[in-house]
Amino acid sequence: MTGAPPIVEMTGISISFPGVKALDAVDFRLFPGEVHTLMGENGAGKSTLIKALTGVYKIDEGRILVAGEERHFGGTADAQAAGIATVYQEVNLCANLSIGENVMLGHEVRGPFGINWKATHRAAAEVLATLGLEQLDLRRPLDTLSLAIQQLVAISRAMVTRPKVLILDEPTSSLDANEVANLFTVIRRLRDQGVAILFVTHFLDQVYAISDRITVLRNGGFVGEYPTRELDRTTLISKMIGKDFATLRSLGSERQSHHYEPRGEPLLRTEDLGRKGSSEPTDLELHKGEVLGLAGLLGSGRTELARLLYGADKPDSGTVWLRGKKTDIHSPTAALAHRIAFSSENRRDEGVIRDLTVRENLVLAVQAKRGWFRPLSRKEQDALVRKYLTELNVRPADPERPIKLLSGGNQQKVLLGRWLATEPDLLILDEPTRGIDVGAKAEIQAAVAALAAKGVAVVFISSELEEVVRLSDRIIVMKDHRKLAELENGPHVTAETIVAVIADEGDDEEGDSE
Amino acid sequence: MTDVASRLAAKRGAIVRNQAFWGVVAIVLLLAINVISDPGYLSIGYNSETGHLSGNLIDILRASAPILMIAVGMCLVVATGGIDLSVGSIMVVAGAVSMELLSSMDGTTGDAVLTLAVALGIATALGAVNGVLVSVVGLQPFISTLVMMLAGRGIAKVITGGQNTTADNDSFAWLANGYIVGVPVVFLLAIVIVVLVALLVRRSALGLMLEAIGMDSRASRLAGVKRRNLQLTVYSASGLLAGIAGVFATASVMTVDVSRTGYQLELDAILAVVIGGTSLAGGKFSIGGAVIGGLLIATLDKTVVFLGIPASATPAFKAIVIVVLCLLQSERVRSLFRHRRALRAQSQKEAVAA
Structure with a gap:
């Protein structure tokens, strides 16, 4: 060379x-x-x-x-x-x-x-x-x-x-x-x-x-x-x-030591929740203030499960209990009304609306929840926008700029702001840090940790296993559209643990089929 | 000085880039052509006996009322990424219903009010059928409203038994032919309705929601925007506005012509919307722009008649005006002009330097 x-x-x-x-x-x-x-x-x-x-x-x-x-x-x-x-x-x-x-x-x-x-x-x-x-x-x-x-x-x-x-x-x-x-x-x-x-x-x-x-x-x-x-x-x-990048490091250790012990009634419980062809019937429980990681390879059914929880796709089997009550979540509108928010992995097509401004993108979900005939006043909008642009450190902090002119990381922060503005009890984040830079990644991770500390239940999905391990209290490992294992997170769990779980399963299957 | 100049230039740029600006320019040009052929074209007469204003401009305003109605409805539908081809046919249904009812009544004001309510109710219902086909059944807007376009004219013929029904009712005729402080009632009504719609859309969050589903329906669904309800609302509104346009169009002559009332007006409405700067791809929309587009089409129609262009050549003339306008609005053509201007400026500079 x-x-x-x-x-x-x-x-x-x-x-x-x-x-x-x-x-x-x-x-x-x-x-x-x-x-x-x-x-x-x-x-x-x-x-x-x-x-x-x-x-x-x-x-x-x-x-x-x-x-x-x-x-x-x-x-x-x-x-x-x-x-x-x-x-x-x-x-x-x-x-x-x-x-x-x-x-x-x-x-x-x-x-x-x-x-x-x-x-x-x-x-x-x-x-x-x-x-x-x-x-x-x-x-x-x-x-x-x-x-x-x-x-x-x-x-x-x-x-x-x-x-x-x-x-x-x-x-x-x-x-x-x-x-x-x-x-x-x-x-x-x-x-x-x-x-x-x-x-x-x-x-x-x-x-x-x-x-x-x-x-x-x-x-x-x-x-x-x-x-x-x-x-x-x-x-x-x-x-x-x-x-x-000490922030990134300290965050990890802080999360793992804080480790949340679930007690009392779960916020959300599903039994046999599934949809033919995309998600096998799955049981899961989620408590207030808990971060539940969904880990697995792309195509393992992580996204599909998250979409069922939000009603973005309609489940065809199973039951959902929300706050102890049997609940039917059949559409995003219904989910938002039950204080569930979902940020899609597809930021471009299912997240931001490119031609709308930062302000419009940020207030969209709150406004949709209220209905169009009860508009947020300009003052309320400004308050929301100011709050989340500052809290999430969006740059440039110009609410009237079309969102397509922001970088990917900042678009993602505005989206996070959109969902936070609906004041969810359960926030589902599908690949919130994909394709964004290290600085924005750390800021989003910090925001997730802060939310959990405030009592919000978070479902966190990411292809980066280190990130899942760093943030989650519990980890559900998925493969081939079904739940493989559920791990209590702790100092003994690392990305390698998860890889081992996925790999073990694979060997077993091969053994069975031969 | 350069600061002020550059700010002025920026402002001028913003105005020139605003698509509706070219609509205004076209209206002024058309009026100028008319003035050249008859210097008295713009004069407005005042009849001291009746207190009515009269003149070509007043005629244009009067003629623009139905187009304004359907253009505003179309604008809302287009914002959601749809299209409504049935507005002309809904116009004739509303007209046919009105004339049939009135011809069997006595001609009192109460009859007129009842007729109006029934006609507009039916028009809204037809619009709602479009809405259901698009939002619930999930048919393409083009096909759903094309079906309604064919069906509507058929329904009108069935209602009148294929006749061009005529009726008498002074109150009903006043809607189209009356005057308030010298100005045609029909134009005042149209403006009031446009302002009401614009206020409703922009003061509530309806405008934002319509733009959101027009720009990215998947993202807005996940944000909880109720696409179905909104589409149903918008197509119903377009039906209602088309019904009003049908009443305006028939009340002026108190006759419904089942084969000509509202005929091909859906195309005028689409043109008005496009001239106003709303993209047919959906998203950002401008009701003000649609109004300018509607006024331009009305001016164009009257100019064609005034200049005595033969009826057979009328569509061609209209087409030329609209093609030129669309060219002026096109980003590509404009950047071509900018490029040439820049080149010329550069060569001048070089000449000075040399």
């Missing part, structure tokens, strides 16, 4: 938008045959830097050298011509086309009678083979595949033009551990073929698993470039947030 000249060299890159300096004299180098991670909190300038490199944004100052030649990108086509390919976070493929068609879209092999499908599929097969994906059936329609495989198809598609640089923008944010491992195998393969890979992620484990080098940005500025093995996690995080 050393010795070879960098394939991409960006020096002194600055980009300004009206009123903000998004990037300020940032340097970035990318060598052939390396995986380079770009780290920083939301709003640090990672996406802006990537967009500068892919020709989406024009740079105000600085130089971009690709393979030693200075380039001026007027658009994405220029960057592609220079050998830079990008795979974005949301998979941009055609769900109704086949794998082969998707891979070759726009690069179909043409013969005298239009597209030569045979040759096209052959070319697609070659590309898949270079990624070690020969086993995929080219003719299968894309929408029958899991998101993880779709992601691999998207990478194959980017590799059709044999780029020298591949940019992966948060490719793992919706994959489970197994799928991430598969993806990494493919990434390593490409790296060994000499492709320079720029990788963006929020998951620290993945950074250490795959990357050779890390560049850290903060507030649009360049913090430094480090070989991964010379930078430990604590240092990395403190470089990203610009201060030490």
Whole structure:
């Protein structure tokens, strides 16, 4: 790696938008045959830097050298011509086309009678083979595949033009551990073929698993470039947030020592609560002031169970007792009336309403609960908004700004404010910290701990097992749409304990079936 | 100085970006064209005997009343991400019911009130049927209201037995032809209703809820917004407003023309809403914009007649005006103009520097 000249060299890159300096004299180098991670909190300038490199944004100052030649990108086509390919976070493929068609879209092999499908599929097969994906059936329609495989198809598609640089923008944010491992195998393969890979992620484990080098940005500025093995996690995080992360640590120990002993009547009790095809009949109990963690891999049925509790999906079996009374929760409206609130894992489609302002998003649930004919006065709205913007430290604290202009972490805080404003007794949080930066994550975790201390019952769902262990009083481990085990949290429980529970079960099953 | 100038420029930018602004510009242009062909076009006469104002402008206001009604209803429906194609047909049903009832009555004010109540009740019920089809059954708004559009005109023909029924009732006719302090009652009523609807929508949380379901119905469902009730309310309201428009349209001549009353007016209503800057994709809506759009359509209709454009060419003329307007409103076209302006400014600067 050393010795070879960098394939991409960006020096002194600055980009300004009206009123903000998004990037300020940032340097970035990318060598052939390396995986380079770009780290920083939301709003640090990672996406802006990537967009500068892919020709989406024009740079105000600085130089971009690709393979030693200075380039001026007027658009994405220029960057592609220079050998830079990008795979974005949301998979941009055609769900109704086949794998082969998707891979070759726009690069179909043409013969005298239009597209030569045979040759096209052959070319697609070659590309898949270079990624070690020969086993995929080219003719299968894309929408029958899991998101993880779709992601691999998207990478194959980017590799059709044999780029020298591949940019992966948060490719793992919706994959489970197994799928991430598969993806990494493919990434390593490409790296060994000499492709320079720029990788963006929020998951620290993945950074250490795959990357050779890390560049850290903060507030649009360049913090430094480090070989991964010379930078430990604590240092990395403190470089990203610009201060030490003791808050995060102290919170964990505080929660685990506080450990809540449930007594008296449970706030919520379910018996055989389930829905065909999405959630096996489940029993659970939840007490006031308790944080119940739902742990399990993606697709284990965590989300489905949470949606049943909120009435977002209708259960078709089982009974729910709320405060000792048999209760029918058949819709979100009914749930809110019973003081249950639910924050969906899908912040984009089921959380924020992008075109509404921060204020409107925040008061929406309270207003819906009251009915439209009893509007909150402007004064009441302002009071609510001021309270939660301050309490949750939303930045910028401008209630009239459309929420789509806020970073992911701040959107999530506004959403949390929306649910808190309904004064719930039971708050269900599905992946409240996914895809947000370390600082916002710590703030949301602190808010959850504070809520539990105030007597609110919280159901906390997260793919990050450490986070579940840190926050929960009790943990329900789920797999294959059913409850596997229930653990009392304590100093002896760690992420490994949960992994062991899931893995044990898997072995048993295999043993049974053989 | 630059501070004031830039603030002024910003304000001007905001006005120009406001889509309804171009509707106002179009109205002024149309009136200007009329004035060129007849300098006395804008003059308003005053009849000292009856105390009525008269003139082309008054005619436009009078003609705009039914369009304003259906445009406001359409605006609310469009905000939820739906569409109501049945407003023209609900107009003719309301007209047919009124004329049939009045023709069998004595012509007292009490009869007029009773007739009005029955006609508007039926119109609201038809709107509610749309609402049920969309919200409870879950049909697409386009299909549900298309069905109602076809059914409505059929119902009107059944009510009148296929005849163009005529009736006499002075109180009922006064709604469309009367004057209060010189201004047509029908226009005053329309404005009062528009203001009431606007107040209801913006002073309550109804506007926010409608926008929320129009922008993102899944997120609003999880936030507890009752989509069903809101859709039912909005389609019923659109039916009621269409009923009022039907009463206005038939009361002016005291005749219902089952094949022409309200014919294709749903398209005018949709145009008015779009001209007013409300996106057909749903979400943010502007009742004020819809009113401007409605006034523009009324002005356009009168201009076509005034300029003596042959009836067969009328749709083409209307289409041209609307296409130009939509082009002016389009973000893309405007950014093209901005780009050209910027280029010109740059070349001037370079010329100065050289």
